[in-house]
Amino acid sequence: MMFHRRRTLVSMAIVLAGIAGVVTPAAGQPVPRPAPTDADLSRQLSATTRLVTPAVVEIFATSYTAGDGVVARDGDLVSTQRASGSGVIVDSDGYIITNAHVVRGAQRVRVDLSLASDGRSILRTRGRSLNAQIVGIDLETDLAIIKVDARDLPTLTFGDSDELSAGQLVLAYGNPLGLNNSVSLGIVSSVARQLQPESPMIYVQTDASINPGSSGGPLVDLRGRLVGINTLIFSQSGGYEGVGFASPSNIVKAVYDQVRKFGRVRRGEIGIRAQTITPELAAGLQLPRDSGVILADVIPGSPAAQAGLRAGDLVVALDGKPMENGRQLQVNLYRRLIGDVISIEVLREKQIFKIPVAMTERADPFAGLSASGDVRENLVPRLGILALDLDERLAKMLPVLRVNAGAVVATTAARAIDARDGGLTAGDVVYAVNRKPVASVKELRTILDTFKSGDAVVLHLERRGQLTFLAFTVE
DSSP: OHHHHHHHHHHHHHHHHHHHOEEOOTTSOOEEOOOOOHHHHHHHHHHHHHHHGGGEEEEEEEEEEEOOSOOSSGGGGEEEEEEEEEEEEEETTTEEEEEHHHHTTEEEEEEEEEOOOOSSOSSOOEEEEEEEEEEEEETTTTEEEEEESOSSOOOOOBOOGGGOOTTOEEEEEEOGGGOOSEEEEEEEEEEEEOSSTTOOOOEEEEOSOOOTTOTTOEEEOTTOOEEEEEEEEOOSSSSOOSOEEEEEHHHHHHHHHHHHHHSSOOOEEOSEEEEEOOHHHHHHHTOSOSSSEEEEEEOTTSHHHHHTOOTTOEEEEETTEEOOSHHHHHHHHHTOOTTOEEEEEEEETTEEEEEEEEOEEOOOTTTTSGGGOOHHHHEETTTTEEEEEOOHHHHHHTTOOSOSSSEEEEEEOTTOTTTTTTSSOTTOEEEEETTEEOOSHHHHHHHHTTOOTTOEEEEEEEETTEEEEEEEEOO
16 A cells, blocks of 8 residues: 555656656756655645645534424424534635535534644644634525634635646545544546536536535645635445535635625526537538537527527637537536626627627516515514515415415525525515414514524425425524
8 A cells, every 4th residue: 555655646746747847057958857756746735735724614513403203392393403514714804615505504603713733743733613604605506605703814815716627636625524624635537517417507526535524625726726615525335435526716706706795696697598509409400510509599688689699599609718518608607797798609690790798687586575575564583584474466476385374585684594595585485483373474573572592493484385394493
């Protein structure tokens, strides 16, 4: 095992030597640069780790869920769940990026900071433990922003994930299986892996060791720049099998910036449906090429339609970058911001057209709910929400299938119970609290006001046609 490990390090050193190239002395004669040894590579990895580790944190989340089966008393309606994961500090004022699934549904989040070793002991001392607040969660990318009340913290800088290449060395940091301050070395296996055919989200695939507990930790290059957030693994055993995935840093930074600015992620769209051209599709439609991208649909009234795009157009390039398939176009549009003007180059009837299109915010079917509420009458302070009575008008707006009376969540406040993580969200209809029916916002407030700190509360609600429980304890 030691022989194989040494041979691997030497091989990596040779690869690095090849990348380094040659130097030219004053005499003008090129002289090969000495190949780095395994010791040189080890020193580089150690230096990177000393830079990165202080910015890596361990996260502990406590949540409460509805109990299963028959319960003897109301207190048994709630069971406690605890989870842990990793995170990375990206702002010295205490802003931390992690995965949404690490803190989703948490009523309490605690962060353990790393404490840099002074070199006198091989054992690393655990740093300060601080409570954290959830700033925002984006389920679509499985990313979350949390904040601790601290200043002058060590941080990592964002790298450009578009510059990654297959075979590039990367390091994964985190707290796998509760083993804090762990680091693993690997390569980039793929720079843009799409895990679901219709999803615009892509991942950096890596063989650096990622295990349960690594979620939310940083994936960095050899310069210590953040190029991804470790997110998930493919495994038949539940542990590391060499196939791990990280959210690319460019997507992570876009989510982080928008959550900091708006409190949520505002996504853009232009109103098109793009498909990859196949030989069969090309033959049936008699297209001039049997590969590339075709617009299957252009939504009437959308920015794309207003700009002049048509169904059947062949997309040649986006902002000068050739488009090879529908997924590539979808992914590139996904990262554009609202207000950006993009240039789409299309082939139509043997002519090339360059068409500018402005990105607009993706439509939200529940966006208009908050405008219907009056803060003085519709605020539910204990849930941190603005709610409306369910009536015929709202029932037509919402996909309500199971409930005919209740309180509709119109919007959530900054520190609402589960407001940003898939718990309470706009469009939910609360119709019972601890089995007591709720027919209006006033009844919801009245029932909640009877609870004391530490009491167990279970909301029964309908979301998009399905009934679900949401449990928490009163603070």
